[in-house]
Amino acid sequence: MINTIAYGLTIGGILYIISIGLSLTFGTMRIVNFAHGLIYTIGAYLLITTLPFARNNFILGAVIAVIAVIPISYIIERFVVRKLYGISIDYAIIATYAVVLIGVDLIKWIWGASPIPLSDPVGIDVAFFGITIPLYRMIIIILAIVIFVALSIFFKKTMVGKIVVAALEDKDAVRSLGINVDKYFAYIFIIGSSLAALGGVLYAPITSVHPYMGTMVLLISFAVVLVGGLGNIKGTFVSAFVLGMVMSVTGRLWGPAAETMVFVVMGIVLIFKPIEV
Amino acid sequence: MNADKKVVEIHRAGIGKGLLDLFIIAAGFLLILPAMGINRTTDFIIFCVFVLGFNLLYGFMGRLSFGHMLYLGTGAYVITLFTEHISKNPFLATIAGIFAGALIGVILGPIIVRTTGACFALINLAFDQVGYFLVLVAFSKYTGGEDGMSAYFSKMGPIDFGNKSVMFGFALFCLLLTYFLLKKFISSPYGILIKSIKENETRVKFLGYNTFNYKWITFIISTSIAAFAGALSILNYGYVTPSFIDPSRAVEVIFAALIGGSGSLYGAIIGGVVYMSISNYLASYISRWEMFLGIALLICVFRFRSGIWGYVAGKLKTRIAV
Numbered sequence: 045m046i047n048t049i050a051y052g053l054t055i056g057g058i059l060y061i062i063s064i065g066l067s068l069t070f071g072t073m074r075i076v077n078f079a080h081g082l083i084y085t086i087g088a089y090l091l092i093t094t095l096p097f098a099r100n101n102f103i104l105g106a107v108i109a110v111i112a113v114i115p116i117s118y119i120i121e122r123f124v125v126r127k128l129y130g131i132s133i134d135y136a137i138i139a140t141y142a143v144v145l146i147g148v149d150l151i152k153w154i155w156g157a158s159p160i161p162l163s164d165p166v167g168i169d170v171a172f173f174g175i176t177i178p179l180y181r182m183i184i185i186i187l188a189i190v191i192f193v194a195l196s197i198f199f200k201k202t203m204v205g206k207i208v209v210a211a212l213e214d215k216d217a218v219r220s221l222g223i224n225v226d227k228y229f230a231y232i233f234i235i236g237s238s239l240a241a242l243g244g245v246l247y248a249p250i251t252s253v254h255p256y257m258g259t260m261v262l263l264i265s266f267a268v269v270l271v272g273g274l275g276n277i278k279g280t281f282v283s284a285f286v287l288g289m290v291m292s293v294t295g296r297l298w299g300p301a302a303e304t305m306v307f308v309v310m311g312i313v314l315i316f317k318p319i320e321v
Numbered sequence: 322m323n324a325d326k327k328v329v330e331i332h333r334a335g336i337g338k339g340l341l342d343l344f345i346i347a348a349g350f351l352l353i354l355p356a357m358g359i360n361r362t363t364d365f366i367i368f369c370v371f372v373l374g375f376n377l378l379y380g381f382m383g384r385l386s387f388g389h390m391l392y393l394g395t396g397a398y399v400i401t402l403f404t405e406h407i408s409k410n411p412f413l414a415t416i417a418g419i420f421a422g423a424l425i426g427v428i429l430g431p432i433i434v435r436t437t438g439a440c441f442a443l444i445n446l447a448f449d450q451v452g453y454f455l456v457l458v459a460f461s462k463y464t465g466g467e468d469g470m471s472a473y474f475s476k477m478g479p480i481d482f483g484n485k486s487v488m489f490g491f492a493l494f495c496l497l498l499t500y501f502l503l504k505k506f507i508s509s510p511y512g513i514l515i516k517s518i519k520e521n522e523t524r525v526k527f528l529g530y531n532t533f534n535y536k537w538i539t540f541i542i543s544t545s546i547a548a549f550a551g552a553l554s555i556l557n558y559g560y561v562t563p564s565f566i567d568p569s570r571a572v573e574v575i576f577a578a579l580i581g582g583s584g585s586l587y588g589a590i591i592g593g594v595v596y597m598s599i600s601n602y603l604a605s606y607i608s609r610w611e612m613f614l615g616i617a618l619l620i621c622v623f624r625f626r627s628g629i630w631g632y633v634a635g636k637l638k639t640r641i642a643v
Contacts, residue, residue, distance in 0.1 A: 076439040127623065133438040134385040138579065139622045141572060145615030153609065259569065263450060266443050304454040307447035314444060315432050 046175050048296045049289070054181040054250075056288025057188030062243035063265035063272075064195065064280055065236020071212050071275015073129060073229050078140040079120050080240050080265070081258030082147040087113055087241025088248040088257065089155055092162065102165035106245045110238050117237030121230050129226065144258070151255045159254040184246055191239070192281050199277060208232055212275045260303060264291075267310040342504065343497045346590060350493055353594070359485045361601060366492040367553045368577070369593035370499050373586065374546025375574045380583035381507060382539050383519030384434075387442040387571050388449030389547055394566025396422050396548025398456060398464060401472040401561045409475040411482050415552045422548020426541035434536040437522075449568040457563045469562030472555050482556050492553055496590075499546060503586055506542070515539050573600070576614065579621050582628025591630050 062084060069077045090109035098104040124143055128136040169176040199205035207228050211218045219225050244257075251257065264287070272283030287306050295302035354362045375389050399421035403414040433444055456464045464470065474482050482488050506512050517525045518532055525532050555561055564570065573596065581592020599617075603610045621628070627635065 070439070074439075076442070124619070134379075134383075134442070135622045135626075137385060137387065137439065137442055138575060138618055142615040142618035142622070145572075145611050145618070149609055149612035149615070263443075263446065267447065270440065270443065300454065300458040304451050307451050310447055311432060311444065311451075314436065314440070 047177070048292050050177045050181060051295075052289035052292030053185045053285065054288070055291050056285035057185045058243050058247050059265060059268050059288050060188045060281055060284035061191055061246065062240050062261060063268040063284055064191070064277065065233075065239045066262075066265050067269045067272065067275055067277070067280045068208070068232050068236050069125075069229075070269055072208060072215070072232055073125070074133060075125060075128060075136045076133065076140070076266075077125065077233075078137065078262065079124075079143045079147070080237070081262030082144045083113055083117055083120075083237045083258075084240045084244040084247075084261055085151060085253075085255065085258040086116060086147070087244030088253045089151060090241070091245045091248055092155070092160055092253060106242070109245050110241045113238055113241035114234055117234050118230070120237075121233045125233065126226065126230070129229075148255050148258075155255075157255055159252040161252045162249045165249055180249065187246070188284075192277075195277060204228060204231060264303060264306050267306050271310055271313045342587075343501060346500060347493060347497060350496075354489075357598075359489050361597075363485070363489045363492050363557055365594050365597045366489075366496050367550055367557060368597050369590045370492075370496050370553060371547055371550035372574055372577045372581070372589040372593040372596075373496075373499050373503055374543050374550060376578045376583060376586070376589040377503060377506075377539065377546065378543040379575070379578055380585065380589070381512070381519065382515045382536065384437065384536075384540075385442045385575070386445040386543075387575070388445035388447070388568055389543075389574055390566055390568055390571050391445070391449040391452045392422050392425060392544040392547035393551040393554075394452060394456065394563075395425050395544075396551030397555050397561050397565040398551075399548070400552040400555045401470055402463065404472045404474060405470070409473060411474040411477065411480075411556060414472075414474065415549070415556065418552030418555075419545050419549045422551075423541050423545040425548075426544035429544075430537045430540045434533065434540050446568055446571065449566070449571065453563060453566050453568055456566055464561075464563075467563060469560060471560050473559070474556065483559075488557055492557065495549070495553060499549070500586060500590070503546075507586070511535070572618075576618060576621075579618070580628055582630035582632070582634075585630050585634070587634075588628050588630030592628065595629065 062080070066077060066080050069075055069080070087109050090112050091105050094105040094108040094112075095102070098108065120140075120143055124139055125136070128139060165180065168179040170179050170182060199209050207218060207223055207225075208231075211225050211228065215225055243261075247261070268280060268284045268287055271287065272279035272281070287309065290305055290309055291302045294305040350362060350366060353365075357365065371389075371393055374392075375386065378384050378386055378389075396418035400414045400418035403417040404411075407417075408414065429448060433441065433448070436444055457466060461467075476483075480487055480491075482491065507516075514525065514530065514535055518536065522532055551565060554565065577592040577596035578589060579592070580595055581590070582588030599614075600610075603613060607613055625632070
């Protein structure tokens with residue numbers, strides 16, 4: 045039982061790290077970014093590539109992977125996403141999906157299509173209350189909370205954060221103050237993408253790494269964002285952990301239904317709280 | 322009296338033009354028949370029915386569904402299960418498939434139709450994922466899971482769907498029927514209303530229309546046509562697999578609608594044929610065809626938004642104007 049809760053919290057933590065970027069791009073730019081799942085996959089693959097160079101030091105490899113994602117996400121933002129601001133949301137979906145097709149094919153080209161397993165980088169179990177939990181999962185949960193706190197401070201205290209929060213409310217009003225909103229959107233896009241890559245890096249040791257790993261995670265992140273509310277930083281945090289628990293509890297009762305249950309919950313939420321986008 | 326006559330004449334002209342369209346489509350498919358072979362052409366025709374159904378929602382009502390495979394798959398599975406458990410009559414089974422598509426539209430419609438834009442796309446995708454799971458895992462005892470299951474149809478007098486030319490003729494008939502009905506639907510006041518919903522839903526509401534009902538009914542028609550296409554595929558292949566409901570294939574129909582030109586019936590058919598040709602031939606010549614598809618989609622979105630038919634129609638219009 046406690047094991048299930050711990051597992052749910054782990055998944056919730058990773059889901060939060062991935063979906064916060066999605067929530068921000070969705071909330072500020074009104075763009076559904078399918079490429080988010082691609083960035084997540086690339087993060088995991090870059091970790092695999094950098095690990096041998098970093099002498100199997102997981103933290104160093106992870107940091108290099110997350111930093112290496114920044115130019116990639118900048119290219120996607122500059123040449124695809126930026127051209128779609130304000131245009132019909134359908135084209136944004138199709139264009140970012142096209143980026144996913146290209147990216148996944150490139151991954152298959154470079155790394156091959158077969159799944160690559162990774163081992164737990166910490167490998168120590170912590171025992172308390174009479175049960176044992178891998179320390180790695182504890183670290184993920186703590187990391188998610190740290191990121192939540194850091195982002196909350198970022199949005200409250202820094203200038204960039206304040207501008208973004210204001211733009212979430214009313215983009216045009218911010219623009220009329222003479223602020224180049226698109227520039228800040230680019231920052232937010234890159235921060236969100238880096239977090240997605242971090243999510244990929246953190247999740248890689250728990251599952252195996254394969255070119256299509258991003259798709260399912262992306263769908264679940266969308267569910268998290270829709271349940272939590274677009275651009276709602278606290279809501280995303282809560283809904284990530286709630287849906288993480290849903291997945292873990294369902295997974296314990298009936299394994300294959302875990303991911304489907306998330307969409308059932310999302311459907312129920314949308315029935316009572318439709319979101320106008 | 323005079324005005325009455327005029328109305329009748331206009332009406333006749335409309336029917337005449339509709340018949341001309343049907344003739345052109347039929348002639349077009351008969352022309353590509355020798356080049357593609359009868360199996361492929363039947364495939365193309367059935368896919369075009371699916372694109373027409375999708376395009377009603379995307380091109381005319383402006384709602385992008387990212388999970389339309391669910392409705393195709395519903396038709397495909399229901400026709401198979403119907404032949405397995407109730408009757409092997411191909412016509413009854415096809416009708417059962419269409420009704421199943423309509424039923425799923427009736428049930429899911431009130432949830433899905435209230436959303437717009439990205440929400441609409443994603444909630445369709447989510448339901449598609451649920452359906453895929455149900456077919457693949459939850460009800461695998463009845464659906465055959467990953468292996469799928471075969472469907473056998475009895476002969477109806479001279480009509481035997483095992484015969485490829487009968488199947489081709491029937492598929493073409495179904496496409497023409499769908500086209501004709503959709504054409505009538507689009508040019509009716511109702512069709513104009515759903516186009517207005519695409520342009521500005523708030524204003525349509527101001528005019529006093531209950532847009533929810535209109536959207537719901539259009540959604541039901543779209544799901545029924547998609548299920549019809551699914552049922553026809555099974556009639557053609559005689560075999561159903563979870564790939565008929567696989568959410569990751571949703572992009573195929575979107576690409577077809579986009580390349581042909583969304584918002585026109587001809588565009589949907591041209592897009593269906595072009596997409597099927599690309600996926601049939603390109604995949605066998607180029608190993609990196611996913612990348613090619615991605616780049617083609619990007620070009621469509623950034624440079625070629627009106628699609629092939631939009632481009633051709635634009636050229637024709639300027640020539641007539643000059």
